[in-house]
Amino acid sequence: MTGEVIAFFVLAIVAIMGGMLLLHLSNVVHMVVALVFTFLAIAGIFITLSAEFVAAVQVLIYSGAVTIIMLFGIMLTRHDDVSEKKQIKSSTLLAAGGVGAFFLLMFFAINGMSVSEPATNLHVDNTKRIGELLYTNYLIPFELISVLLLAALIGAIILAKRDDKQEEKP
Amino acid sequence: MNNVPLSGYLLLALVLFCIGLFGALTKRNAVIVLISIELMLNAVNINLVAFAKYGENPGLTGQIFALFTMTVAAAEAAVGLAILMALYRKRKSVHVDEMNHLKQ
Amino acid sequence: MDLTNVYQNNYLVVVIFLLLGILLPVGALTAGRLLRPYKPRKEKYTTYESGIEPFHQSWIQFNVRYYLFALLFVIFDVETVFLYPWAVAYDKLGMFALIEMTVFIVMLAFGLLYAWRKKVLKWI
Numbered sequence: 001m002t003g004e005v006i007a008f009f010v011l012a013i014v015a016i017m018g019g020m021l022l023l024h025l026s027n028v029v030h031m032v033v034a035l036v037f038t039f040l041a042i043a044g045i046f047i048t049l050s051a052e053f054v055a056a057v058q059v060l061i062y063s064g065a066v067t068i069i070m071l072f073g074i075m076l077t078r079h080d081d082v083s084e085k086k087q088i089k090s091s092t093l094l095a096a097g098g099v100g101a102f103f104l105l106m107f108f109a110i111n112g113m114s115v116s117e118p119a120t121n122l123h124v125d126n127t128k129r130i131g132e133l134l135y136t137n138y139l140i141p142f143e144l145i146s147v148l149l150l151a152a153l154i155g156a157i158i159l160a161k162r163d164d165k166q167e168e169k170p
Numbered sequence: 171m172n173n174v175p176l177s178g179y180l181l182l183a184l185v186l187f188c189i190g191l192f193g194a195l196t197k198r199n200a201v202i203v204l205i206s207i208e209l210m211l212n213a214v215n216i217n218l219v220a221f222a223k224y225g226e227n228p229g230l231t232g233q234i235f236a237l238f239t240m241t242v243a244a245a246e247a248a249v250g251l252a253i254l255m256a257l258y259r260k261r262k263s264v265h266v267d268e269m270n271h272l273k274q
Numbered sequence: 275m276d277l278t279n280v281y282q283n284n285y286l287v288v289v290i291f292l293l294l295g296i297l298l299p300v301g302a303l304t305a306g307r308l309l310r311p312y313k314p315r316k317e318k319y320t321t322y323e324s325g326i327e328p329f330h331q332s333w334i335q336f337n338v339r340y341y342l343f344a345l346l347f348v349i350f351d352v353e354t355v356f357l358y359p360w361a362v363a364y365d366k367l368g369m370f371a372l373i374e375m376t377v378f379i380v381m382l383a384f385g386l387l388y389a390w391r392k393k394v395l396k397w398i
Binding site: 003004007047048050053057060061064065066068069072073076120121123124127128129130131132134135136139142143145146147149150152153154156157160161 | 277278281282285286289337338339340341342344345346347348349351352353354355356358359360361362363364366367370371374375377378381382384385388389392394
């Protein structure tokens with residue numbers, strides 16, 4: 001057992017526990033807080049995979065921005081009936097069966113996979129090398145990202161903004 | 171066991187993806203469905219970064235694509251919640267079961 | 275393999291800080307639990323000792339327009355992510371990358387301008 005293996009197991013257990021709590025808890029705010037632990041653990045997993053910059057971005061975007069926007073979405077809507085019906089519906093069983101079948105299929109696919117030697121120099125000047133690649137080889141996707149963000153910003157404003165006039169009328 | 175094999179990371183990503191998929195299929199609250207989809211995208215990111223290190227041609231390409239996926243996920247969360255706000259204004263509910271306008 | 279080990283050992287400091295951060299409040303609260311007197315009474319468990327009894331849950335529904343501030347935060351947070359690698363690798367990239375980044379920022383500035391014109395930025 002090396003430190004890397006121990007770190008992987010601890011992080012994996014934290015991540016899966018967060019996901020399980022998401023399925024089990026009944027209060028929506030608690031669900032989001034449980035998922036923050038999953039996101040942070042995944043950032044740790046990225047560090048063990050020598051992706052420092054991606055780990056920082058994971059903390060910045062997922063545990064920061066996405067969680068905040070989801071909490072806003074919860075606070076802006078009404079959640080009176082916290083207690084969901086406990087009886088198991090047939091659609092839930094169907095979903096569980098489908099997910100289970102998918103899990104088994106992918107599990108056997110993963111087990112049959114050949115292993116190659118890991119790269120050892122990915123962490124050296126990680127951010128700098130990502131920058132060099134991003135602004136030379138992946139220029140078109142980068143500029144498309146700006147178009148995507150612009151479209152998302154304007155579209156979301158149009159969808160969410162309509163309230164003012166409607167609220168003042170009645 | 172000297173270091174974690176590739177299949178360990180892939181298995182973790184698979185478990186997280188399945189949790190997200192199950193949540194997206196069974197939860198009634200639309201916000202939680204959106205969060206489950208974020209979890210699925212995050213599991214995919216683990217795969218991308220793991221293959222960037224352990225794949226046949228290791229390099230930074232997988233990490234850069236993980237960055238792009240995160241950006242798309244953030245934009246998706248923003249637009250998805252905006253659609254949810256517009257729906258909530260009409261129906262006063264965030265339950266996916268009740269969003270069946272087209273059925274009636 | 276040697277380089278990877280050095281890189282991973284650097285993060286040992288982070289782990290130690292995390293453990294300290296968890297242990298310190300846990301230790302302080304446990305010490306407080308052991309040291310403080312424990313005399314429970316019914317009045318102590320109410321929210322206010324005098325006044326109206328609280329009813330309903332503590333969180334209320336906010337106006338939808340606050341969502342737009344969260345939205346702007348998310349979009350420009352994502353923009354920041356792409357500024358970091360550009361700034362770190364600026365010496366090697368030079369003029370062309372500066373033009374790329376200007377295009378990127380101008381695109382998002384259009385979005386900000388649109389939000390401004392739609393009076394999203396006004397705090398009411």
